Amino acid sequence: MSSSKVIHxxxxxxEVVLDAVKKVKAANHHIEEVFCPFPVHxxxxxxxxxxxxxxxxxxxxxxxxxxxxxxxxxxxMIADWPQDIGGKPSFSWAENMPAFVxxxxxxxxxxxxxxxxxxxxxxxxxxxxxxxxNPDPRTTDDxxxxxxxxxDNEEELTALLNETGAVEINVVDKH
Amino acid sequence: MSHYEAPIRxxxxxxxxxxxxxxxxxxxxxxxxxxxxWYIAFYISLAAMLxxxxxxxxxxxxxxxxxxxxxxxxxxxxxxxxxWWVGIGHAGTLISAVLLLFRQKWRxxxxxxxxxxxxxxxxxxxxxxxxHMGRPWNAYWVLPLPNQFGSLWVNFNSPLLWDVFAIxxxxxxxxxxxxxxxxxxxxxxxxxxxxPFQKKIYSLLSFGWSGRAKDWQRFEEVSLVLAGLxxxxxxSVHTIVSMDFATSINPGWHSTIFPPYFVAGAIxxxxxxxxxxxxxxxxxxxxxxxITRLHVEYMNIVIILTGGIVAVAYATEFFIAxxxxxxxxxxxxxSIGSATGPYAWAFWSLIIFNIxxxxxxxxxxxxxxFIISFLISIAINIGMWFERFDIIAIVLSKGHLPSTWWRxxxxxxxxxxxxxxxxxxxxLFLLYARTFPVIAQAEVKTILKSxxxxxxxxxxxxxx
Numbered sequence: 001m002s003s004s005k006v007i008h009x010x011x012x013x014x015e016v017v018l019d020a021v022k023k024v025k026a027a028n029h030h031i032e033e034v035f036c037p038f039p040v041h042x043x044x045x046x047x048x049x050x051x052x053x054x055x056x057x058x059x060x061x062x063x064x065x066x067x068x069x070x071x072x073x074x075x076x077m078i079a080d081w082p083q084d085i086g087g088k089p090s091f092s093w094a095e096n097m098p099a100f101v102x103x104x105x106x107x108x109x110x111x112x113x114x115x116x117x118x119x120x121x122x123x124x125x126x127x128x129x130x131x132x133x134n135p136d137p138r139t140t141d142d143x144x145x146x147x148x149x150x151x152d153n154e155e156e157l158t159a160l161l162n163e164t165g166a167v168e169i170n171v172v173d174k175h
Numbered sequence: 176m177s178h179y180e181a182p183i184r185x186x187x188x189x190x191x192x193x194x195x196x197x198x199x200x201x202x203x204x205x206x207x208x209x210x211x212x213w214y215i216a217f218y219i220s221l222a223a224m225l226x227x228x229x230x231x232x233x234x235x236x237x238x239x240x241x242x243x244x245x246x247x248x249x250x251x252x253x254x255x256x257x258x259w260w261v262g263i264g265h266a267g268t269l270i271s272a273v274l275l276l277f278r279q280k281w282r283x284x285x286x287x288x289x290x291x292x293x294x295x296x297x298x299x300x301x302x303x304x305x306x307h308m309g310r311p312w313n314a315y316w317v318l319p320l321p322n323q324f325g326s327l328w329v330n331f332n333s334p335l336l337w338d339v340f341a342i343x344x345x346x347x348x349x350x351x352x353x354x355x356x357x358x359x360x361x362x363x364x365x366x367x368x369x370x371p372f373q374k375k376i377y378s379l380l381s382f383g384w385s386g387r388a389k390d391w392q393r394f395e396e397v398s399l400v401l402a403g404l405x406x407x408x409x410x411s412v413h414t415i416v417s418m419d420f421a422t423s424i425n426p427g428w429h430s431t432i433f434p435p436y437f438v439a440g441a442i443x444x445x446x447x448x449x450x451x452x453x454x455x456x457x458x459x460x461x462x463x464x465x466i467t468r469l470h471v472e473y474m475n476i477v478i479i480l481t482g483g484i485v486a487v488a489y490a491t492e493f494f495i496a497x498x499x500x501x502x503x504x505x506x507x508x509x510s511i512g513s514a515t516g517p518y519a520w521a522f523w524s525l526i527i528f529n530i531x532x533x534x535x536x537x538x539x540x541x542x543x544x545f546i547i548s549f550l551i552s553i554a555i556n557i558g559m560w561f562e563r564f565d566i567i568a569i570v571l572s573k574g575h576l577p578s579t580w581w582r583x584x585x586x587x588x589x590x591x592x593x594x595x596x597x598x599x600x601x602x603l604f605l606l607y608a609r610t611f612p613v614i615a616q617a618e619v620k621t622i623l624k625s626x627x628x629x630x631x632x633x634x635x636x637x638x639x
Contacts, residue, residue: 012194014624015178037194037363038617039391047388052396058404076319076328085332102337102415106344109408113348113401117355120397121382124390126358130383137366139386140359142194142620 005150006032008135009161010143010168014040017144020164021046024148027160032147035139054123058116065111069104135172143167178624182635186628187281189464194620201616202364204460209609212459220601227595230588231306239309241588247581248571252589253303254419255563256596259444260300261342261416262437262559265409266445267293268349269477271356272405275398280626281473283618284465287360288456289449290353291611295603296448297346299596304338306592334418341415345408352401355394358384360612413441420566427496427507427570436488440559443481446474447555454549456608465614468543475542478555482533485562489530506573508565517582518569525565528558 011017018040024031031047044051074093077083077100082090089095121127139145146166148157154171161169192200209217234241244251267289274282305314317339319329329336361381368374384390417437420428450471457466489509496510506512513522532554541547568583607613624630 034388035386036388036391037386038359038620039395040388041621043388044392049389049392052389052393054393054396055400058400072319073331077331080326081328083330085330088332096332099332102334102411102418103331103340105407105411106337106340109348109404110340110344113404114351116400117351117397120355120393124387124393126382126384126390128379128382132362132365132378132381132383132385133387134362134366134385140363140366140384141198 004174005171006174007148007150007154007157007161008168008170008172009146009148009164009166010136010138010170011146011165012143012167013165014038014144016165017146018043018046020146020161020166023164024146024160029157029160030149032149034147035134035136035145037140037142037144040144054116054120057119058112061115062108062112064115065108066104068111069100069107072107073100073103178630179634180625180631182631184626185467185469186631187284187465187467187469187626188619188623189467189628191629192464192623192627194623197616197620197623198363198367200462200464201360201612201614202367204608204613205364205610206368210459213605213609217602217605220598220605223594223598224602225595225598227592227598230591230595231302234306234588234592235309235311239307241586243583243585243589245581245583247574247579248568248583250307250571251568251583252564252585252593253307255560255567256593257300257303258416258563259560260296260303260596260600262413262441262444262563263448263556264293264296264300264345264349264445265413265438265441266449267291267296268345268352268405268409269442269445270449271352272402272409275402276406279473280622281470283615283622284462284467284470285449285453285474285614286618287353287356287611287615288453288608288613289445290349290356291604291607291613292445292448292452293349294346294353295600295607297342297349298603299600301342301346302596303592334415334422337415338419341412345412348401348405348408352398352405355397355401356615356618357611358382359386359394359617360615362386363616364612410438413438425570426501426503427510427566430492430495432488432491436485439481439484439488440562443478443485444555444559446478446481447552447559450474450478450548450552451556452604454545454552456613460608460613462614465619468545471545471548472539472543475536475548475551478533478552479536482529482555486530489526503575506569508569512573513565513569518565518572521561521565521569525558525561528554529562530558532558 009020011020014036017034017036021031021034021043025046025048034043034047036043070093073096077096078090078093084090088099134140134145135147136143136145146161150157150171158169188197242252267286270282270289271286274286305311308314317329317336358381361377362384365374365377365381368377414434414437417433421430421433423429453466453470457463492507493509496504496507504510506516508522513519532551535547535551536542541551572582573580
């Protein structure tokens with residue numbers, strides 16, 4: 001049976017919330033989410049989040065960009081319309097390649113940076129006109145919010161959260 | 176103790192601040208009303224910008240002939256201004272990317288504004304080549320698009336086209352880097368906005384940032400990878416700008432030291448501009464607790480270092496010009512010929528503003544003084560402009576034949592467009608300072624406990 005109720009525990013210190021996450025995890029409760037005003041180091045590990053693979057995607061996108069640059073310079077300068085420009089070897093891409101290094105570099109960076117950021121926005125579901133989903137406006141200021149699924153164990157959980165230093169505890173309906 | 180920092184390090188955030196105080200301090204300039212000084216500065220900048228736009232319309236309507244160019248000096252003010260503005264942009268990326276890789280915490284108070292400066296400066300830079308085309312509506316011809324001219328492609332062998340790719344990549348990557356960093360700060364403004372219109376605008380700008388633990392994990396990884404990509408990118412941009420000159424066969428331009436020397440010069444001038452802007456901004460927005468003497472001193476140290484590299488490059492150029500024994504090398508921009516010829520005033524302006532004045536920063540008292548740093552930064556801005564003017568105008572003024580000798584004199588249009596871009600830059604920066612969180616508050620909050628004055632004091636007292 002999945003409960004539609006969650007408990008919101010507020011904290012006002014990054015070290016306290018980090019310890020609290022560890023204690024709540026140790027007591028085998030499922031932490032749905034933690035909302036923070038700024039990055040807390042070690043929080044992802046404490047929550048058991050898998051490492052992000054965005055850096056790997058950036059590498060793949062970079063390789064695609066490099067390939068695009070090689071194709072573009074080959075097609076335009078060698079295959080489609082070779083010209084004698086300052087005596088540069090227009091008959092062979094490999095021999096003309098030193099002149100294309102800046103383009104290859106720039107397109108690698110262009111693809112890696114933009115596609116990685118787009119992937120980040122898509123994966124984290126952030127884009128223009130998206131409605132914010134943090135349950136309380138204080139979580140972008142100075143409060144940390146831990147959201148925990150509630151399974152008929154309200155009293156036990158509240159006691160545990162109070163012990164970890166929560167400054168406010170609310171039970172809310174999740175829709 | 177996850178927030179330990181050696182007591183010997185000076186605090187980066189002064190006073191007794193809490194996380195909420197940081198929020199309040201950063202939001203205040205946005206939520207408050209602009210004062211009289213802001214309006215005065217804004218209207219002066221706006222007037223300069225409109226004057227510049229008028230000069231641009233005149234140029235496009237009449238032709239490039241309204242500039243002071245000739246068949247011998249086909250590039251002068253416009254390319255000087257282009258290189259100057261691109262160079263200024265470099266400090267922003269250096270602060271946000273290179274200092275991130277080196278884990279320099281002091282970057283956090285200044286990176287947002289420095290990146291804004293980068294983006295606004297690159298806008299100005301981009302204007303010049305486009306106006307210089309004479310037919311700016313054909314500017315898209317620089318892109319490799321299939322076309323109706325028999326599929327004639329752009330020339331990928333040309334440094335000018337490398338520039339197109341370098342600068343557009345630089346501008347767009349800087350923009351997403353900046354905007355990604357802004358999301359949590361826009362979200363902070365959004366969540367405390369009381370006026371419905373303001374709330375709407377900032378929720379649109381914040382892309383619905385919610386600050387989940389997973390988002391922050393990705394945010395940090397993306398920042399790190401973008402920094403890793405932006406670092407070689409920023410070095411490549413000015414390298415390629417320098418190749419516009421270095422791949423030619425003009426004495427004075429055909430120089431293998433140009434790429435590293437231009438990059439150092441760009442960082443030098445960029446930090447000077449950051450110093451100029453932040454010197455004003457910290458006062459106007461009451462952010463003295465975040466942009467401190469220590470920040471000013473660190474920036475001045477970078478200025479001494481890059482200024483030293485530039486000085487060594489000048490000395491090398493001067494020595495080589497003399498050592499070749501070639502009479503054509505005797506009128507390169509750093510030579511006895513130019514030091515005594517009709518452009519001596521430009522030569523000596525370069526030496527005085529760019530080499531001699533910054534040496535004052537060796538004195539610790541000057542390095543930590545807001546007003547002296549501000550004045551020196553203005554001198555460097557002028558000096559670096561002269562560097563580009565000297566490289567371009569002096570070198571071109573004496574060709575191989577006496578019949579090609581020509582003295583470049585700017586017209587009011589040349590001057591007007593330059594003043595216009597300065598106005599445009601300040602218009603953008605002033606609007607930014609009123610509407611954007613000018614300090615990366617989320618990042619500053621992460622260093623409050625390690626580098627905040629009150630926290631450091633607390634720790635020191637406990638140890639005693």
